[in-house]
Amino acid sequence: MADLKLEELRAALAQLGETAPKTWTRAEIRVRLEELTGEDLSKNVKSKHQDVSPAQQLTKKLNAAANRRKADLVSFCEQELGISNIDKWTMNRIQMEGLKRVLEITEGDFRDLVSFGKHGLLTYQELYDQDKGYCRWVVETAHERQEKSDFRLRRLARWIQKQDEEELKPESSRQMGRPILSLLQKSGYKDIQSTALSSENKDERLDALTAVIKELSAEVQNLKDERQPARKKGKDKEEEMPETDGSFAMISPQRVSTAKSSAA
Numbered sequence: 367m368a369d370l371k372l373e374e375l376r377a378a379l380a381q382l383g384e385t386a387p388k389t390w391t392r393a394e395i396r397v398r399l400e401e402l403t404g405e406d407l408s409k410n411v412k413s414k415h416q417d418v419s420p421a422q423q424l425t426k427k428l429n430a431a432a433n434r435r436k437a438d439l440v441s442f443c444e445q446e447l448g449i450s451n452i453d454k455w456t457m458n459r460i461q462m463e464g465l466k467r468v469l470e471i472t473e474g475d476f477r478d479l480v481s482f483g484k485h486g487l488l489t490y491q492e493l494y495d496q497d498k499g500y501c502r503w504v505v506e507t508a509h510e511r512q513e514k515s516d517f518r519l520r521r522l523a524r525w526i527q528k529q530d531e532e533e534l535k536p537e538s539s540r541q542m543g544r545p546i547l548s549l550l551q552k553s554g555y556k557d558i559q560s561t562a563l564s565s566e567n568k569d570e571r572l573d574a575l576t577a578v579i580k581e582l583s584a585e586v587q588n589l590k591d592e593r594q595p596a597r598k599k600g601k602d603k604e605e606e607m608p609e610t611d612g613s614f615a616m617i618s619p620q621r622v623s624t625a626k627s628s629a630a
Contacts, residue, residue: 375399419475424468432461439464447471466517474525482518490525501526 370378375395376386382402386395399405418426424446431442436457443449443460447467452460476491485493485500494501508515508523 417477419472419477421468421472421475421478424472425465428461428464428468432457436460443467469517469521474521474528478525480518480522482516490522493522494526494529 370392372392372395375392379386379395379399379402382399384398384402386398390398427446428439428442431439439457439460440452443452443464447464448471449460449463449467452463455463474490476489476494478490480486480488480490480493485497488496504519505523505526508520512520
């Protein structure tokens with residue numbers, strides 16, 4: 367907690383509905399925040415801002431294995447993700463299945479990217495704060511279509527529902543367990559806000575989305591190749607797969623490339 371300034375501590379406390387007396391020191395505000403949130407404030411908080419979610423950690427390891435050898439990728443998926451009988455698959459298909467498995471075995475996190483639709487570049491928390499209507503659509507679609515909807519949409523819907531449940535709890539019980547980082551972000555404190563909006567941060571998000579799109583495109587192509595008989599080159603152009611829902615369209619690589627150029 368030594369990395370937070372007095373103003374940041376006051377901003378976090380204000381998000382919990384309290385105003386620290388002007389005479390309070392940093393230590394006194396720390397104690398009060400610990401009482402309200404139950405969080406150990408002896409650790410640095412700003413360093414947590416650079417941390418990644420559990421899903422992002424596993425995805426990085428998955429991509430690292432894919433950049434080495436197929437044997438390394440197969441071994442990682444079998445040992446870390448519990449996927450078996452994949453030796454004869456292509457590397458792209460293994461990597462895509464691994465990505466899906468990562469999102470299945472990890473809980474949604476406020477730092478995770480939406481990674482689909484018009485809000486694909488936002489994190490879960492940013493989407494929840496900025497567009498409640500879209501959040502309702504996500505939850506309703508996941509409920510109505512269940513197993514037919516995209517696995518990323520269902521995961522996001524579960525996270526949104528948990529946040530809604532928290533909002534319904536009494537204020538006193540909601541405060542316990544709320545991360546200080548989340549409170550600082552909600553306060554709009556300029557240091558946190560500027561970090562979140564930096565061009566470097568945007569580039570990281572765009573790079574992550576580009577990787578996901580590449581993997582999904584490879585998976586679609588692999589499935590087409592497996593389901594259709596061999597054809598002579600130059601004949602029978604592949605038909606594009608129709609979208610199941612216009613509001614749930616995948617972000618195209620071209621849009622990501624354009625957005626990245628704008629961010630730069």
